[in-house]
Amino acid sequence: MITLFDVPSTVPGKAWSLNMWRARFSLNYKGLPYKTQWIEYPEIAPVLKSHNIGPTKYFPDGSPYYSVPAILDIDDKTGEIKAALAESYDIAKYLDDAYPDTPRLLPDDETQVKAVKEFSKEFINIIWLPSLYLILCKAVLAKLNPASHEHFSKARARDLHPFYGKDRLEEIPLSAEEEAEEWKKIEGCFNALEKSIKGTDEKGQWFLGDQITFADFVIGGFLIWTRKILGEESEGWKYIKGWNDGRWVRFLDGLKEYSQRID
Ligand SMILES: N[C@@H](CCC(=O)N[C@@H](CS)C(=O)NCC(=O)O)C(=O)O
Incomplete structure (x- = not known):
């Protein structure tokens, strides 16, 4: 097991x-x-x-x-x-x-494996903007159990130290106005993400086209995180829902079958 x-x-x-x-x-x-x-x-x-x-x-x-x-x-x-x-x-x-008899996460073709691997390692840089990370991490902090607060606050402030120079997430200010301004820039990250996906909505929406691979779980993981942490009704998720012709909601809908089980 x-x-x-x-x-x-x-x-x-x-x-x-x-x-x-x-x-x-x-x-x-x-x-x-x-x-x-x-x-x-x-x-x-x-x-x-x-x-x-x-x-x-x-x-x-x-x-x-x-x-x-x-x-x-x-x-x-x-x-x-x-x-x-x-x-x-x-x-x-x-x-x-x-488990060779189960559906494969990595393709058979070596070039495609390389593409999936590189994308998985590069993904955070494609979608990365310090403000997006800050917005999400602040929202995470509010949804973790108290036993994890201290560690998470310090660890993520350490990741963001080059940008904000603080030791705890709570010390980094982010007003509602600033957050709204940042969301305008964040759209660019999603445009970059869309460009790195080969599949189109017509031909199959996945990273490699019509075949699901681990790369799609990297994208799906990010989207499900964002939706769960910000909340369906949040301003942030509403922006994301509207970008790239609603692609991100369709993407998560396509993975629904695999997001149900939390054993
Ligand atoms: N590249 C790693 C990243 C894993 C990662 O950073 N996980 C976070 C949880 S979301 C973690 O364990 N952080 C430990 C810490 O911040 O001390 C992977 O894909 O598995």
Whole structure:
């Protein structure tokens, strides 16, 4: 049985994060049974270390960054640990290799695999604008359990330090007027995202055209995160809904089948 490590939120179903949704979509798409172990942010490093799962990156000062999603795959009959790993792309690759009879997340063609991999790694840079990240992270903070607040606030302020120079998210001011101004710029990120998708709404709306791959779960993870965290009725989600001829709502509708299961 596979265990997925995820951080809970107060949104219905608890699952919220763009990164963990990549793994959850992947498991749901493959129809694999799994259970979720919910852990708060300060527990990520100790829990992962206890399963010998290493950091997914190092900060410039050399300190390790432990992250979720992570999975543990244990053989139900023998109790043997088949895999313990983090990093959503690596998890997708593992699932394709370990469960060859399930729908594939990565294409057969080497050039296409390369495109999916590069897109998955580059995705955040395509959609990235410090203000978008700030708006979303402030909204996340309000929806995490108290046990995760401190860690999340400091960790995300650290990501944003080059832009805002603060140590906690709460110290970065963002008025309603400023936020409304920023949303005008954010539309450009979605235009850039649309350009990087080969599929059109007519020919198949996915990253590679008519075939769903892990890249679509990267995009879907981001969209579901945004919708869940901001809320269906928020100004932000209303903007996104209206951009690119309503493509993003159709995109999420197309993934609905794989966003239902939160085991
Ligand atoms: N590239 C990684 C990113 C994972 C990631 O950054 N996850 C966040 C949760 S959304 C995390 O675990 N953060 C730990 C922290 O901020 O200390 C992946 O795709 O798995």
